[in-house]
Amino acid sequence: MSDKPVNHARAAEHFIEDAPHLQFHDERLWDMRQKRDAQMHILPEWQELREEASRIKEHTLSRLPEYLEQFETNAKKNGIHVHWARDGTEHNRIVGEILKAHNARNLIKSKSMVTEECDMRPYLAKQGVTVTETDLGERIQQLDDQLPSHIVVPAVHKLTADVAKIFAKDYHTDPNIRDPHLLAEAQRQAARPVILHADAGMTGGNFVVAETGTFVVCTNEGNADLSATVPNLHIATIGIERLVPRMADMGVFIRLLSRSALGSPITQYTTHFRGPQKGGEMHVVLVDNGRAARLGMEDFWTSLKCIRCGACMNTCPVYRRSGGLSYGAVYSGPIGAIIDPTFNERKYSTLPYASTLNGSCTNVCPVKINIHEQLYKWRRVLVQHHEMPFVKREIMHMAGKLMGQPKMYRAAIKATEVSLSTMPRFVLYNWLNPWGKHRENPHPVKQTFNDWYRKNRETAAKPAAAPETKK
Amino acid sequence: MPCATFRANRAEDEYPLMKIGLFIPCYIDAFYPDAGIATLELLEKLEQDVEYPLDQTCCGQPMGNSGCNSDAAAAEALFVRNFAKYDKIVMPSGSCTHHVRDNFDAIPQTDEVRHVRENTYELVEFLHDILKVDAFPWAEFNHTVGLHNSCGTLRALRTASMSELGEKPFSKPMDLLSKVKGISFATPKRPDECCGFGGTFSVTEEAVSARMGVDKVRDHHQAGAEYIVSADSSCIMHQQGCAERAGVPIRFIHIAQILNGASQ
DSSP: OOOOOOOOOHHHHHHHHHHHHHHHHHHHHHHHEEEEHHHHOOTTTTHHHHHHHHHHHHHHTTHHHHHHHHHEEEEEEETTTEEEEESSHHHHHHHHHHHTTTTTOOOOOOOOOHHHTTHHHHHHHHOEEEEEEOHHHHHHHHHTTOOOOOSSTTTTTTTTTHHHHHHHHHHOOOOOOOOOOHHHHHHHHHHHHEEEEEEEEOOOOOOTTTTTTTEEEESSSSHHHHHHHHSEEEEEEGGGGGESGGGGHHHHHHHHHHHHHHHHSSEEHHHHHHHTTTEEEEEEEOOOOOOHHHHHHHTTTTGOOOOOOOHHHHOOOOHTOOOOOGSSSSSSSHHHHHHHHOOOTTTTTGGGGGGOOHHHHHHOOTTOOOHHHHHHHHHHHHTTOSOHHHHHHHHHHHHHHHHHHHHHHHHHHHHHHHHHHOOOOOOOOOTOGGGGSSSSOOOOOOHHHHHHHHHHHHOOOOOSSSSSOOO | OOHHHHHHSOOOSSSSSOEEEEOOOHHHHHHOOOHHHHHHHHHTTTEEEEEETTTOOSSSSSHTTOOOOGGGGHHHHHHHHTTOOSSSESOOOOHHHHHIIIIOOSSOHHHHHHHHHHHHEEEHHIIISSOOOOOTOOBBOOOOEEEEEEIIIISSSSSBGGGGGGGGBBBHHHHHHTTSSSSSOOOOSSSTSOOOTTHHHHHHHHHHHHHHHOOOOOOOOHHOOOOEEOOOOOHHHHHHHHHHHHHOOOOEHHHHHHTOOOOO
């Protein structure tokens, strides 16, 4: 994997140039945010639910090893095989071995962000396993060879026409279809035979319940249930942070999840998997892949509370105007920007800067992750770890020095005013001035406030008592 | 004398005599001096003992927000030297207040520093919560305005209710503006959406920033606003630049100017 920092700004610029896509993307996600708001207003206990969800998750994370072992013990009693994967490589090897033992060549799967983290599909392809995504959006992304651009609606950056084009190539449908129902039907027709003849099914898991040794999968298309139950072999890949202690906790999370994500009261399908079906086998692969290390990060461990609802993406004005792919990572949007640097600090060093720190993400988060404060803290960490471009670092260094020296500072302000009022337009608005690319510069003024005060207030305050330090 | 009307509604000893230090952020000093002058005049009309230390520069926010916290130390130290002697520090800027109050930690946290951090107020907060001003008899603004709450005032200082939380609606800036004669309000479709300034974000993420700005000013314009009024000139500077380039006919004014009696 290349360590070259993701150029979010350039990718976003590219995204913005395409007006129809930009407008659809922004409005579609804003609509989800508004539907979420409407659900919130229906429930007077919304803030209590958030507080409770946060509390349960923080408690669980603080005793993660105990609860993981409790889950393992109880899951085994239910006849579930439990595997532990330290990282993506181990995960892929484990899955590959299970499939090989069953001589399984065709795997159908529902959405799982963890398998994206592990880059599983290319690994299995090399082993001769055909992987078919059954979630509509995820399938579109698979056919287009793109990462999901959103953790709940993976193809939200595409218009109907884009999907029609992709399906025409792979399913030989009419590229001019503009009726989403017809496209959904095309996917159904293409997917059903694959599902019926699959050797193995894979799902993710939204929640893992320690006391019962069971896990819960929430979807809207029913594709996870088909993937899990049509073949006799079901493998579930789940991050170790997905635990809750008790079945009774599920009520809190189920009430929050879909309301936060899509603004619907509950997902169409909420399936509790309690053990293998008759004559079948069920495997759960618990994946660490950096989570245990993240748990040890004082400022960032609460990012593990995330239940992957995507509400922070829907509300994020930057995400809505740059698209998930611009983040160049498995996880995009505000939550991605605080998780991704834990996978690769250099590569994702730009993402905490893809934010205005406006704080809307923190307010919508159903488990109360202080996302925008973590973005702020990540910037400090990245600068300490020398992951800021040299020029920007130097500018900040010089600015910091200047701000400590009032006389030099006054001279600099004067120079700015002079250049704004005397420089020709082509000098003020060139490629060296990103501000002026799509914006006018502020207007020069006759006198600064400082000048005005000196002239207009006789008893002007005296300079600061201590002499200014020269550096 | 307008102050008489103000005084008529108040007991003489309702709040203790305070010495106020006025901080005028760099972009107001350089580009929006009228907002600074209005802030000073307004506080003077309200019979406050206000001083503006001449050797002030910046609160350290640009360095702090960029993650270059150690580079904020000189600005923060100077800020404390300038303002430690005042009872209250008032500034017409939500984001600078947020920095001083919540992130001002590049220097050792001495008693002086803590005093400064605990006694720094954004202008609207100060008028609303400390002075509890109930009238601006000198103010009349016969225009339709759209209120832009900066994210600093909204989500950090919490001077208004936030749409994401579903809390009971309140707005300190709206409370104050409602006391101005002749003013009317336009409500944009996305009142809480960030305008995209974001400090250095406006340059490093220029395309997204400008797009957010254009969307913001269009939203206000389509709602019927003649002016966008805000307690933050940094948002105004950005939005004005976007509006002028995109040809959106809308004007900008700092809340201090309206409360101080500007007519346009």
